[in-house]
Amino acid sequence: MRTYRYVVAGDLCEIHFPESDEDMAAFEAFLAQGDKFLALDTESTGLDIFSAQHQLRLVQVGNSREAWVLRWDRFKDWIRRLLGLRRNFIAHNATFDALTLDRHGAISIEELLPKIWDTKIMAHLLDPRGKMEGGIGLGLKELSAEHVDSQAPDTSNDLTKVFNGFGWTKAQGWARIPIEHMTYVLYAGLDVILCHRLHEKLLLAVQLYGDICKMEHKLQYFLALMRRRGMLLDIPYIERLTTDLHNQFVEQQDLAMDLGVESIFANEQVIAQLQAMGEKLTATTDKGALQVDRAVLLPLADVNTNWERLNVREPNPLAEAVLKGKRAKKWLEAYAMGFLEWRDTNDRIHPVINSLQARTARMSIQEPALQQLPSSDWTIRRAFIADPGFSMLAVDYKAVEMRVLAALSEDWTMRRAIADGEDLHSFTASRVFGTNFSKKQRKIAKSIGFGKVYGGGAAGVARLTGAPEDDIRIAMEAYDRTFPGIKRYSRKLIRQAQSGIMEVVTPIGRRLPLDPDRLYAATNYVVQSTARDLLAQAVIRLFEAGLGEYLLIPVHDEVVGQAPIESADEIAKEIGSVMESDFMGVRIESDPSVVGASWGAAYGAPAVLPMEVPVRKERRMKPGTWLQEALI
DNA sequence: ACTTTCACG
DNA sequence: ACGTACGTGAAAGTG
Numbered sequence: 001m002r003t004y005r006y007v008v009a010g011d012l013c014e015i016h017f018p019e020s021d022e023d024m025a026a027f028e029a030f031l032a033q034g035d036k037f038l039a040l041d042t043e044s045t046g047l048d049i050f051s052a053q054h055q056l057r058l059v060q061v062g063n064s065r066e067a068w069v070l071r072w073d074r075f076k077d078w079i080r081r082l083l084g085l086r087r088n089f090i091a092h093n094a095t096f097d098a099l100t101l102d103r104h105g106a107i108s109i110e111e112l113l114p115k116i117w118d119t120k121i122m123a124h125l126l127d128p129r130g131k132m133e134g135g136i137g138l139g140l141k142e143l144s145a146e147h148v149d150s151q152a153p154d155t156s157n158d159l160t161k162v163f164n165g166f167g168w169t170k171a172q173g174w175a176r177i178p179i180e181h182m183t184y185v186l187y188a189g190l191d192v193i194l195c196h197r198l199h200e201k202l203l204l205a206v207q208l209y210g211d212i213c214k215m216e217h218k219l220q221y222f223l224a225l226m227r228r229r230g231m232l233l234d235i236p237y238i239e240r241l242t243t244d245l246h247n248q249f250v251e252q253q254d255l256a257m258d259l260g261v262e263s264i265f266a267n268e269q270v271i272a273q274l275q276a277m278g279e280k281l282t283a284t285t286d287k288g289a290l291q292v293d294r295a296v297l298l299p300l301a302d303v304n305t306n307w308e309r310l311n312v313r314e315p316n317p318l319a320e321a322v323l324k325g326k327r328a329k330k331w332l333e334a335y336a337m338g339f340l341e342w343r344d345t346n347d348r349i350h351p352v353i354n355s356l357q358a359r360t361a362r363m364s365i366q367e368p369a370l371q372q373l374p375s376s377d378w379t380i381r382r383a384f385i386a387d388p389g390f391s392m393l394a395v396d397y398k399a400v401e402m403r404v405l406a407a408l409s410e411d412w413t414m415r416r417a418i419a420d421g422e423d424l425h426s427f428t429a430s431r432v433f434g435t436n437f438s439k440k441q442r443k444i445a446k447s448i449g450f451g452k453v454y455g456g457g458a459a460g461v462a463r464l465t466g467a468p469e470d471d472i473r474i475a476m477e478a479y480d481r482t483f484p485g486i487k488r489y490s491r492k493l494i495r496q497a498q499s500g501i502m503e504v505v506t507p508i509g510r511r512l513p514l515d516p517d518r519l520y521a522a523t524n525y526v527v528q529s530t531a532r533d534l535l536a537q538a539v540i541r542l543f544e545a546g547l548g549e550y551l552l553i554p555v556h557d558e559v560v561g562q563a564p565i566e567s568a569d570e571i572a573k574e575i576g577s578v579m580e581s582d583f584m585g586v587r588i589e590s591d592p593s594v595v596g597a598s599w600g601a602a603y604g605a606p607a608v609l610p611m612e613v614p615v616r617k618e619r620r621m622k623p624g625t626w627l628q629e630a631l632i
Numbered sequence: 633a634c635t636t637t638c639a640c641g
Numbered sequence: 642a643c644g645t646a647c648g649t650g651a652a653a654g655t656g
């Protein structure tokens with residue numbers, strides 16, 4: 001057995017790396033000490049848990065002074081027994097380790113994850129801010145430096161340096177580093193020691209936020225099951241889409257090249273050529289450079305946000321090429337190629353679902369970013385299809401943030417309108433513009449509603465809608481007269497923050513720190529966070545009602561799922577009904593819909609494109625693999 | 633590493 | 642006294 005010593009916060013700690021079965025007697029003795037909690041961590045070949053080449057390399061457990069770094073290839077049985085028998089574990093970002101151990105047959109998520117206390121959840125409850133936002137951060141390194149030992153090593157960074165020494169990239173290093181390499185073993189062990197000590201310090205979070213803490217652990221568990229299930233891709237469709245988008249990009253880039261721009265992404269060149277063509281650019285970025293984003297380029301191309309001609313000027317060909325080329329490249333790289341990159345051997349993708357991410361606790365999805373797929377048309381979402389015999393479904397909340405705002409602000413006009421079943425934006429338009437309001441005016445009323453939720457003013461709403469600022473200002477004044485409670489509530493939050501700690505507290509008791517120079521964001525934080533908690537609690541209720549098996553991903557105010565075709569309608573309605581609730585006397589209503597064979601069908605995609613029939617390949621599911629078991 | 637842009641709710 | 646659009650993830654260029 002090899003043993004390394006390292007001083008953590010003044011205490012001499014030991015990291016053991018057993019090499020034979022005889023060494024494991026000492027490990028059994030360590031377990032027999034009976035620590036209530038064991039910190040748990042894994043090292044694998046990479047973050048791509050679901051790819052064919054992914055391998056589990058090490059499993060580490062430990063307490064505040066001692067870590068055991070176990071090779072998965074040598075000590076499988078010990079590890080399985082340990083994970084199965086022990087009752088309480090601690091991990092940082094437990095989902096990743098639970099999914100890894102599940103994927104490689106060490107223990108199922110169902111058995112393990114409910115037994116893990118996650119230090120990342122606890123840390124988020126105490127301070128949700130990243131380092132850049134003035135908080136501590138949510139990484140093990142940052143939190144250890146703050147709570148355990150300011151000299152705590154950056155294990156991941158230091159290992160990257162070792163990888164670089166071998167001439168490897170970071171991604172290569174995690175797979176290639178010899179499993180007994182001293183730095184690798186030492187840092188693998190240190191992570192569990194740090195995590196165990198971090199847990200002791202963060203227990204305050206459990207005392208202060210017991211109920212929320214419990215809810216977040218439950219949510220994280222259910223989201224892990226959703227990630228393991230994944231979503232099925234239509235690979236032939238994506239391959240055609242990839243070619244198509246690539247051609248679109250090349251075409252637009254060539255056009256731009258003829259107009260003197262080597263790369264449509266080189267803003268300096270775009271600015272220079274636009275100015276040479278006689279265009280006047282005035283908008284500036286935060287850092288003072290001239291701005292050439294979508295909002296600036298669309299008018300130059302003489303189109304609105306829906307690409308309809310405005311016919312107020314001759315379209316600028318460069319503006320057009322930059323807009324179209326960037327869109328094609330974005331859709332190609334961030335979406336179509338991302339889907340292919342992250343798929344598993346069964347053509348499914350399993351995106352990372354961060355259950356507790358934003359300052360407001362909003363969830364996020366990455367690898368790839370499924371919450372940000374284009375909704376303007378069906379092209380990208382068409383890539384996702386239901387399992388054979390299933391239909392996609394989506395259930396969203398109806399104007400949930402507006403309803404939350406109405407409830408929290410106790411604005412009785414808005415509450416009454418909701419209770420009467422009014423369309424909130426139409427109701428607002430009728431109060432602001434009169435009962436004969438136009439479609440355009442309803443749209444402005446909707447934008448003002450969002451503007452209010454976000455804490456914006458007339459200038460911001462004007463910029464986003466394209467309507468004259470004076471008109472918006474007058475409309476916003478009418479809005480304030482119609483819903484006096486909203487403004488009163490916003491002022492109250494700011495006043496409270498100024499007279500106490502710079503934070504807002506949500507109805508469930510979640511504390512959200514405010515930036516002193518952005519106090520106007522307070523209303524948005526409470527509203528966004530509360531809407532998030534409503535969806536989080538709904539996801540928990542759905543799983544507890546046995547409907548979790550139909551869910552695929554959460555998207556802020558909706559869930560996307562799939563159900564057997566013959567019962568899809570009924571199941572969507574059931575999901576909708578479980579999601580609905582009463583929040584402080586305001587109905588939170590849902591809108592269930594059965595979408596069809598692909599997610600794109602919700603955005604107007606044809607059920608089956610005629611050209612696809614001959615090329616569509618049979619999707620064979622390999623029976624008996626853990627993935628399919630999860631689906632049953 | 634930072635800035636800018638663009639995709640969503 | 643006044644007004645401030647909120648929260649993400651991903652990719653490309655620049656330095």
